Amino acid sequence: MTDAQELTETGFSPARRAELAERLEAVRGRIAAAAADAGRSDLPELIVVTKRFPASDACALADLGVRQMGENRDQEAAPKARAVAEALPEGLRPSWHFIGQLQSNKAKSAVRYADAVHSVDRASLATALDKAMGRALEAGEREGLLPVLPCLIQVSLDPDAESGRGGVQPARLAEVAEALRSAEHLELRGLMAVAPLGADPVEAFGRLSEIHGSLVTECPQATWLSAGMSQDLEAAVAAGATHVRIGSDVLGPRAGVG
Numbered sequence: 440m441t442d443a444q445e446l447t448e449t450g451f452s453p454a455r456r457a458e459l460a461e462r463l464e465a466v467r468g469r470i471a472a473a474a475a476d477a478g479r480s481d482l483p484e485l486i487v488v489t490k491r492f493p494a495s496d497a498c499a500l501a502d503l504g505v506r507q508m509g510e511n512r513d514q515e516a517a518p519k520a521r522a523v524a525e526a527l528p529e530g531l532r533p534s535w536h537f538i539g540q541l542q543s544n545k546a547k548s549a550v551r552y553a554d555a556v557h558s559v560d561r562a563s564l565a566t567a568l569d570k571a572m573g574r575a576l577e578a579g580e581r582e583g584l585l586p587v588l589p590c591l592i593q594v595s596l597d598p599d600a601e602s603g604r605g606g607v608q609p610a611r612l613a614e615v616a617e618a619l620r621s622a623e624h625l626e627l628r629g630l631m632a633v634a635p636l637g638a639d640p641v642e643a644f645g646r647l648s649e650i651h652g653s654l655v656t657e658c659p660q661a662t663w664l665s666a667g668m669s670q671d672l673e674a675a676v677a678a679g680a681t682h683v684r685i686g687s688d689v690l691g692p693r694a695g696v697g
């Protein structure tokens with residue numbers, strides 16, 4: 440079997456389902472404990488990042504009640520989302536959160552399955568997504584999906600842009616926010632960030648939380664704060680994350696990088 444075929448296989452074994460159930464429960468426990476430690480009465484939404492894992496895992500996770508899934512590459516996400524939608528009854532279909540760097544020429548494909556895009560990092564991408572949304576709506580390609588696409592701005596928490604993990608520098612956030620706010624088919628829903636490699640996530644997410652606070656003052660619907668991965672979910676929950684994006688702690692170690 441080629442890799443591409445493997446990724447779109449949808450049948451899962453009872454053993455894999457049981458393994459995922461156990462890991463999922465452990466992650467849910469960590470999220471609940473982190474929320475309690477932070478004195479939060481709400482729980483952040485868990486987005487399970489299925490990148491590099493086959494559609495069969497997404498189907499097993501859906502069977503376990505997971506409804507929010509994340510992907511970071513359009514080439515992988517598009518066929519996987521299609522395979523999952525075909526394999527599952529409508530009520531089990533997950534929402535797909537696009538969380539990776541997106542080339543503007545992939546906007547057209549992404550809006551056919553994405554329920555939200557967390558990684559808007561430049562005004563030109565907002566323009567491309569808006570245009571793609573207009574076309575997709577006209578062509579009836581967003582059946583079952585929202586007519587207005589929730590978008591988050593990815594903020595860089597690394598002052599040294601060269602070594603960054605993507606995102607717009609905070610000083611240029613307003614430019615991207617303006618592009619999203621003036622787009623007809625997009626809605627600015629909040630911010631996303633990845634903690635810089637080797638940095639203290641508590642400090643980094645603290646800065647993110649401040650930036651988010653001032654954005655919400657200007658833009659009250661921008662309430663989402665997407666932060667926290669397997670390594671640093673506790674720090675993100677303490678900083679007020681509304682959405683955590685967990686891959687390896689639910690699915691296991693990934694082959695390759697990213």
Ligand SMILES: *Cc1c(COP(=O)(O)O)cnc(C)c1O
Nearest residue numbers: 488511538668669684685686687
């Ligand atoms: C891969 C990825 C995640 C999940 O990372 P894990 O360390 O596997 O939990 C979260 N966010 C983004 C943007 C990612 O690319």
